[in-house]
Amino acid sequence: MDCNIDMVMVGGRHPINVRYDVGFKSDGKITALNLRVLFNSGISKDFIENIKKYNWCNLSFDIKLCKTNLTSKSSMWAPGGVQGSFVAEAIIEHVASVLFLETNTVRRKNLHSYESLILFYDFVNEEAKNYTLPTIFDKLTATLDYKNRAETVRKFNCTNKWKKRGISSVPIVYMVHCYPVPGGVSIFNDASIAVEVGGIELGQGLWTKVKQMTAFCLEKLCENESLLERVRIIQTDTLSMLQGGKLEGAAHQNRAVLACDILIGRLIPLKHSLQEENGAVSWVSLISKAVQHSINLSASSFFVPSLNNARYLNYGAATSEVKIDILSGETTILRSDISYDCGQN
Incomplete structure (x- = not known):
């Protein structure tokens, strides 16, 4: 079944209500995050993921799953993952706007080190060399091509009133469960x-x-x-x-x-x-x-997976460029570059 049809059938992803307090330094390094999340899971219990993809240093959260008479959204690929990633990115962008910093600078500064990764994901037993997210993210954002595209977006927005363009890079740390x-x-x-x-x-x-x-x-x-x-x-x-x-x-x-x-x-x-x-x-x-x-x-x-590989982490990042018609709300994806660590032979 086509993913778009799936989205229409179950009414999109779970709605969420999020309130947060975030502490950070002047260089964009986040030192503390407290989350209070209401998660409308529909008629069955579900979950939210991907909030831990950044190193928040000190993280506390109160996430409540609210069972309601709506349909469950579990048939979505990576249910709860998109919502958690959206929350994390909203916080990063909020910090960047307050400090007048480039958003990718704040993202890069708060990516996990290998030491913080194994603290936030206590089941990780891979070697440090296999944590490749910083390298993946840099390949997408530290290139001349990205800088030229970002400058093109800025110039377009300065000369167009009703149509705007945006470019954004998003990293991902996705936990995968392996079953017999x-x-x-x-x-x-x-x-x-x-x-x-x-x-x-x-x-x-x-x-x-x-x-x-x-x-x-x-x-x-x-x-x-x-x-x-x-x-x-x-x-x-x-x-x-x-x-x-x-x-x-x-x-x-x-x-x-x-x-x-x-x-x-x-x-x-x-x-x-x-x-x-x-x-x-x-x-x-x-x-x-x-x-x-x-x-x-x-x-x-x-x-039957062993205890060592029953859960593992996937790393990736994507840079997407979009155009938005402010009057009609029409959104067009102009280009997406995706980099993903698919392992070694």
């Missing part, structure tokens, strides 16, 4: 590959990621061949795929890897014997021989 999920990979007689996925595709790219990971793993069995076009995703139900789990994290890709490893273990001896006889072995010929030798070409797996 089952999965299965099957190879058919025609050498096509089917993957059973417990989660649903709602625009977050789940099927694409699983297809890519499956093809990447099984390509170890063939020489310079791409298997991506041979992979298809089978949408399952709770009868064929028990304990399907949720959509967060890399769990669905991991369970595809586990199933592929099982298949590789079965097929690699056959591949080696065929290579000794004929040299290079194509994917189609390998699977054809596997069928003749009655090798099981279907594998099931159940991925």
Whole structure:
């Protein structure tokens, strides 16, 4: 389902009412934040996230989830995350305006250090070198291109009365939960590959990621061949795929890897014997021989995250430039640059 349709169906994201007291130094460094939040969660309990993405030094908050007779907004991708990020950015921009400082200067000064990150997120066990948010943010904001665009925006606003432009850079620290999920990979007689996925595709790219990971793993069995076009995703139900789990994290890709490893273990001896006889072995010929030798070409797996990777943090930042018609309220996104740390091979 298209994300915009999803937004219309459930009436947008949760409304929030926020009051805060913030302490800061003249250079923009924030030293204390006290939040009082009312969060309209609708008919079911929900949550708010991403407030801790900045180093507030001293943080206290009173967040109340108010259950009402409105629809729940939980079907939104990253429910509660956008609201929390909006609150954090509103505070940063408020501090910058009071001090007459450039907003990105205040943002950069209050990004977490590795030491403060592990205080605010006590489950973090990654190495300091893997905390890449400051580098990501600098790549977007410390470039000549960004400075030229910001100057262009300023000149446009000086010469236009009813249309205005804005440019803003926003960092993100997003906590991901990993859940146990089952999965299965099957190879058919025609050498096509089917993957059973417990989660649903709602625009977050789940099927694409699983297809890519499956093809990447099984390509170890063939020489310079791409298997991506041979992979298809089978949408399952709770009868064929028990304990399907949720959509967060890399769990669905991991369970595809586990199933592929099982298949590789079965097929690699056959591949080696065929290579000794004929040299290079194509994917189609390998699977054809596997069928003749009655090798099981279907594998099931159940991925269970360890305590160390059940939760982890994602880092990213985006710079967006928009144009607003003050008379009609029409907003146009002119350009968005997104930088995201997707890990290492």
